[in-house]
Amino acid sequence: MSDMFNVLGLHCINCGRTYQPEVGLYTCPHCGEKEGILDVDYDYDYINRAISRESLRKNCETSMWRYRPFLPVNQEGELPPLRVGWSPLYEAKRLAQELGLKYLYIKDDGVNPTASLKDRASAIAVARALAEGAKAVACASTGNAASSLAGAAAAVGLRAFIFVPARAPQGKIAQLLVFGATVVSVQGSYEDAFRLSAQAIKRWGWYNRNAAINPYLVEGKKTVCLEVAEQLNWEVPDWVVVSVGDGCTIAGAWKAWVDLYRAGWIDRFPRMLGVQAEGCCPITRAFREGGKVRPMEENTLADSIAVGVPRNPEKALRAVRHSGGTMINVSDEEILNAMRLLGRTTGVFGEPAGVAGLAGLIRAVKEGVVKPQEKVVCLVTGNGLKDVANAIKATSAPLSLPPDMEKLALALKPLL
Ligand SMILES: *Cc1c(COP(=O)(O)O)cnc(C)c1O
Ligand SMILES: [Zn+2]
Numbered sequence: 226m227s228d229m230f231n232v233l234g235l236h237c238i239n240c241g242r243t244y245q246p247e248v249g250l251y252t253c254p255h256c257g258e259k260e261g262i263l264d265v266d267y268d269y270d271y272i273n274r275a276i277s278r279e280s281l282r283k284n285c286e287t288s289m290w291r292y293r294p295f296l297p298v299n300q301e302g303e304l305p306p307l308r309v310g311w312s313p314l315y316e317a318k319r320l321a322q323e324l325g326l327k328y329l330y331i332k333d334d335g336v337n338p339t340a341s342l343k344d345r346a347s348a349i350a351v352a353r354a355l356a357e358g359a360k361a362v363a364c365a366s367t368g369n370a371a372s373s374l375a376g377a378a379a380a381v382g383l384r385a386f387i388f389v390p391a392r393a394p395q396g397k398i399a400q401l402l403v404f405g406a407t408v409v410s411v412q413g414s415y416e417d418a419f420r421l422s423a424q425a426i427k428r429w430g431w432y433n434r435n436a437a438i439n440p441y442l443v444e445g446k447k448t449v450c451l452e453v454a455e456q457l458n459w460e461v462p463d464w465v466v467v468s469v470g471d472g473c474t475i476a477g478a479w480k481a482w483v484d485l486y487r488a489g490w491i492d493r494f495p496r497m498l499g500v501q502a503e504g505c506c507p508i509t510r511a512f513r514e515g516g517k518v519r520p521m522e523e524n525t526l527a528d529s530i531a532v533g534v535p536r537n538p539e540k541a542l543r544a545v546r547h548s549g550g551t552m553i554n555v556s557d558e559e560i561l562n563a564m565r566l567l568g569r570t571t572g573v574f575g576e577p578a579g580v581a582g583l584a585g586l587i588r589a590v591k592e593g594v595v596k597p598q599e600k601v602v603c604l605v606t607g608n609g610l611k612d613v614a615n616a617i618k619a620t621s622a623p624l625s626l627p628p629d630m631e632k633l634a635l636a637l638k639p640l641l
Contacts, residue, residue, distance in 0.1 A: 228299035228356055231271045235263040235440055238539060248357050251438050262540055263440035265297050269488045278490060281455060287311040289345055289448035295484055297441045298352045305351045307380045309344040310448050312336050314456040320570040324590050328600040330462070332453055333573050335608030339376040339400060342449060342474060342606040347373035347434065349445035351381055354432035361386060364434035365422035367415050367470065367529050368397035369607055374434050375404035386431055388422040390415045394528060396611040414523055416534045437473055437537030446477025447484065453602050454485055462495045463599035468581035468606055469499040469508055470530035472541025478604065479544030497550035498595070499541065500585025502557065505531045508538050509552040512545060526557045526615050529578030529607060551594060555584040561619035563587060564609065574609035582606070
């Protein structure tokens with residue numbers, strides 16, 4: 226596809242075969258859909274002619290498109306209009322202190338247009354769908370990939386067909402319906418929704434936004450760490466903390482550092498800390514035991530990372546291993562504690578999967594995996610308003626009082 230002047234080709238992470246980008250080519254035909262995950266290779270000379278650390282300083286594009294030469298999209302012409310990315314990176318001093326860390330940064334990706342990091346991948350999906358002349362896009366999702374795709378599609382006038390498991394939280398379903406998508410709530414697990422979507426995509430020829438199957442999506446997700454690098458003035462942190470479901474987010478976050486290194490913009494790597502929920506941790510299990518990922522129940526309230534059959538475990542495991550990082554699990558209780566702590570100390574409200582990373586970081590500091598003087602960036606991947614029911618579970622009830630000053634004084638007494 227000749228609009229991507231910056232892309233040399235795709236290679237299979239399983240067998241190493243290389244391919245030219247082609248409409249409909251998502252996985253390695255030789256290795257099949259499960260193993261044959263593709264990775265995008267860039268022409269770093271092209272990139273370095275098109276963009277530099279200096280040119281970025283003067284670039285006033287406040288979206289992920291400021292890194293267009295690093296992305297598998299047309300290098301000229303129009304891109305989807307929603308403002309995705311360039312989310313704030315906050316130095317979280319009070320939170321750092323509570324954890325016993327010196328340098329802690331929170332990347333709040335809940336501020337994206339549909340309120341999760343998934344917008345970064347859906348922006349690419351819609352850009353590619355337009356470039357390929359598709360009329361409709363489709364995906365199966367635990368919720369956020371769906372709502373982001375529906376929003377991105379609505380912004381450019383594409384139809385969206387969305388498959389979600391019946392358990393998806395109301396907030397995410399509401400988004401889908403408001404964006405005018407055709408929503409199929411599948412009576413079953415995420416795995417069931419995924420399988421049905423794959424068959425429908427094949428049958429009706431929609432553009433496939435399914436995680437992992439589409440190699441371009443991880444490239445969109447990598448912009449989160451291109452931003453982190455720029456926001457830290459190209460000083461590479463010691464750790465990047467990411468919650469893990471399918472594994473695409475951590476793979477994308479890692480790819481940013483790989484691309485920056487290969488382009489000669491940085492000279493070292495961070496370590497990746499991947500965090501899963503105890504009740505659904507097939508990737509952590511494979512990391513610890515070696516060998517292949519085996520399916521697991523989806524038993525956690527962090528719905529966005531409740532992925533029993535992950536779709537991109539190999540890319541995720543490679544990211545963690547190549548970086549010298551590790552995987553860690555957290556309980557639902559630790560996730561809810563992290564939600565409150567983050568809110569109270571930073572003013573950032575994350576959904577359960579959005580704060581699972583922080584919960585894992587807390588544990589990693591306690592266990593001595595992350596050292597007090599190390600510089601840590603923790604991604605908050607989704608906004609808490611998406612799943613209010615669990616946020617209420619995490620907190621205590623408000624003071625309920627009649628409109629009476631005396632009663633108020635009495636109630637506030639122990640708090641003042
Ligand atoms: C999708 C998602 C994740 C995990 O990303 P994967 O690519 O599935 O590993 C984490 N947090 C939120 C809020 C998500 O929506
Ligand atoms: Zn292959």
